[in-house]
Amino acid sequence: MNILWSILLGLLNAVVVGVLVRRTITVGTGALRNTIVSLVIGMSLWPITLQAFEMFGISQDGDIPWIEMSFPAVMVFLLVFAWLVVIQMVVLLAIEIVLPSGSFSHFARSVSRVPTWYRRVSRLSQIQRILLKFGLSRFMRPRIPTLRVSTREIAKTTAEAFAAAGVTFVKLGQFIATRADIVPAEFVEEFSKLQSDVPPVPFEDIRAELEDAWGRSVTEVFAEFDTVPLAAASVAQVHRAVTLDGTEVVVKVQRPKLRKQVRADSDIIMTLAERLENTAGWARTIGVTSIARGFLETLGEELDYRGEVRHTIALREATAHHEDSVVRIPQVYPELSTERVIVLERVRGVPLAKAGPLLEELSDIARADIARDLFLMVARQVLIKGIFHSDLHAGNIMIDASGRAGLIDFGSVGRIDRRDRRDIAMLLLAFEHQNSEAAMNAVLDIFGTPVGVDLRSMQRDIGQIMLQFEGGMPGGSSALFTELLAFVIDQGFEMPSAVANAFRAISTLEGSLTKLDPSSDLLVMVREHADELLAESRDLHESAENLSLYVGSTLPVLASLPVEVSRVVKHLQDGTLDIGTSGLNIDLIKTLVRSTVDQFIQVIIATALILGGVLMMSANFGPPLAPELRVFTYFGAWMLLIGFILSAVVIAPALRERRFR
Template sequence: MNNLPHRLLRYKDLAQFFIVHVRPVLARDTESSVDSQLSSPKLEEDAVAFAKSLESMGPTFVKFGQLLSTRSDLLPAEYVDALQRLQDDLKPVAYEEMSEVFEREIGASITKVFAEFDQRPIAAASLGQTYKAITRSGDVVAVKIQRPGIRRQIQEDLEILSSLAAFAEKHSDEGSRYALVELVAQFKVSITEELDYIREAGNLKKLAVILSNFAHLEVPATHMSYCSAKVLTMDYVNGVKITQLSGLAMTELDGNCLVDDLLKAYLHQFITEGFFHADPHPGNLIFTDQGRLAFMDLGMVGRLSDQMRDAMYHLFSGICENKSERVVDVIMSAGLQENHLVDRKRLSSDVANLVARSEAISVKELQFGTLVMRIIHMCAEHGVILPREFNLVGKALLNIDQIVIKLAPDFNPGQAVNRHLRAIAFKRSLESLNPSDAFTAMVQTKELFQKAPHRLNSLLDNLSENKFRVNADVIDEDALIQGFQKIANRITIGVIVAALIVGAALMMRIDSDFQIFGYPGIAMVLLISALLLAAYTVFDILKKDQ
């Protein structure tokens, strides 16, 4: 009960946030496109205020904003851009509190586990803080410890978010149209995964294997003996964040080579592996002392099915080769169409114009990731809602755009993507031609040629003797037979009813001591039987026949 005033205040703040910031955004489609263009500066101001309001409400909503930045189908480009810049740097928690979390998780104190441990955090994010340390064996490591009480705080915020989303979806057209309950459910899964540092350690190990052949990229190794659900220990990487590179350092590095390898690695993750780092913003990449890019913070990853990997290949190749119809084919096959009223011709025209215009725009003005996100947003405007994986891939590419602009502003990502896609296609073709498949194909071809003369002779004999028959399944035979049976039954009943009525009429002329209502009894029995049978038949027809 002591927490009730806080929860009520939280409800009030969130309800006010929804009314002031969220509802106008969701209702934006009622405005004309002309009005939207004229109000672009105002839209940018509103987007910045939206992001700052999320930032002020704490770590749960910073993470929620980062999820929303992948939903260009919900938000205008100005809002997506503002949310991409959300920062989750917070005031550090005291070392004593963090050391207690470490001891509870690992079962030993920091002083016993490590030979040296710097009590000043090198990073203080919304979910945890990272420290530099040296193990007893002499390894220099980075130790990320989860903030105390953060799980409980996030759980409370998720409960409030869920109840408000359910209320908004039930009582507002905007909430129902954009499936707010499902959006919050996706966020719950995402942030729960980020809170599990064992899962993140597994992600680091998997990505290290995937990128092992890329000379300019690296992933820090994990030290599983010092990892738990709330503690993550990995190799310390010497270097600086890309965002902190000085002008002098920029002149000494080979930016084109770095970003080319980075793009190649991401295409490999998207298309070949189906597993990728979903949040490669510049703050999560470190330029090491050895001149490589190191991936950090793998709490958010994406996974793609075989079908989705093929879709990504065709989407990227369609964009690079200016094949807009191929892009539209991918969109229509993968997306969910609202109300089944999508005008494919108009969508094709808009996509073709966008892809064609991108060739005339300089690389500095329009990067590859930006183009992908514009296509996704255009799909939403046409009523095609693409799977969440498309937005995750688009967000990753948007972050890579920022890295390209920072490290190699003259680099052309479109040309690089096209070159790497051709290499991937060639490799996939070679892999499909394995010896066992080739041998199977040869055996099947041999059987085809052996049996072909016999089958051809049989076909010609049947044709010459008029024995050739074609079975066409054009009707439902069972339904047809049942219909004929029903007709026959009704005709039979009709004949019986007619016979009973004729018999009753004839018996009326014969006097009898057995009478009903003053008429010959046998005649009345026949007549009543005829009436009952006729009534039943009419009732059965009205009830069952269509």
């Protein structure tokens, strides 16, 4: 009989705990642990109740009290049941603090990730050995303040370590070289030399990738396909092919298993970046973590060739009206291109970086024509179209013996809005005409005005930069952009990423133009073609549309201006003008204060109930409810119980917030 009562009361207790208690304390503590705890404690309810009956003289020797003693028995049973429920609440909360819900499932998932963790740890150990080999570990520790470390030494050693660490780190170095706006010049110079010299992947290893992308065999797609690649890089390799209609193309295919390695290296890069910022002052100065995060986003986009397809089409359309140019952009075949494969029209020739003997055979006029048309193409992209090839180094420009050129590798493309395009054009023209005021206005419009800046002092500084380049460009126009970047950083401006990309594209273009034609000068070209470029940027139809849009958006504001001014004046006269405080949410503050006060009051009430319950139980007087139980003691136990419940209600939300965080 007692066993049956225990089972029934255990099930009843499970229902109470599973429904009422979880709603009271508002913490989901997990169905499994709720069921186990409530069944165990619930099945002990009846034996504990019988012991209470004996202790208070309601029954003897475990006998069940009957009708003549039913009221005291029921009252004691309810008290015991309530206390066991509260005990379960405390137990569940304690378990939740020590072992939050989901810990077992998290552990099970963690076990399945052991192989991945092993590979990551192995890779991290390999990278740490590389750091030790190149002596980089000494730069990752806090240094003695008087011991100065050469930035050039750090940059050179880091570049060598990146080259040894593999594809992802080579790409990281190349990315750092593009961030002249926030990275010291020594890092830019050393990391610009990084190239990944990797052997090609055997064709049989990439055949499955190609056939999976096209859904058919290579011979069904192309009439010819060279299994020996034309070029191999860290991310992909390029094969020559001929389409079924006889068009010569190149097929760029990503290396197998590359993404798995990149994912593993990405976690390691973020770990190393965070460690550097925590331990090395120079790393905090240049913002290593921010650079690493930006790199991983860029690398993710670069590994998806669908973006490169869109970029190539957009750049080709942007230059479609200048078919007389000797520089061209290849046609892309989107129907044959996928996330990991891209098919392009073949651009014949050799990369400008290796075209020394070929350039010597070309006439000065032919070389000057290529440089001029290359400048005009990039200038139109940056200043007119707003989409531009942002990585035109000498390896991405192909030159052939006929004096023509073509661009390749459109994975890195920048976009810039109309206003920034106009300001960059004005800045270049201002430097050409030695107009420091116009240059300052362009700078302020691009970057905004820092707090507390002295405009006259800023204009003088810009004038000093101009005087350095008056009558010539020592170091080329790239030196001008280096000076401008240093000026922007020193003045406390924040460099927009789009503008930084445009500056980098123009600066990189300068080096390629110098290889093509050593006598070329970027600012001279700006002066010679300024009228032509400005005329192209002033499209009458587009200007009329913009004017119409501006008028349409401005007229309603102008129409309501008199009413708004009148309202402000009235408030001034009444003394009721209220100025809003930016960033201050009054409703949020009210809610926070109200909830804090409510919790404080609950804590006071809970404390009072607990103390009152203890005092009433210790008093032990009043009419007897049972032979060994006084009324005051009984109700004191209930008061203490309610105090504990209220305490749990106050603690539970804080526990929930802790778990969510």
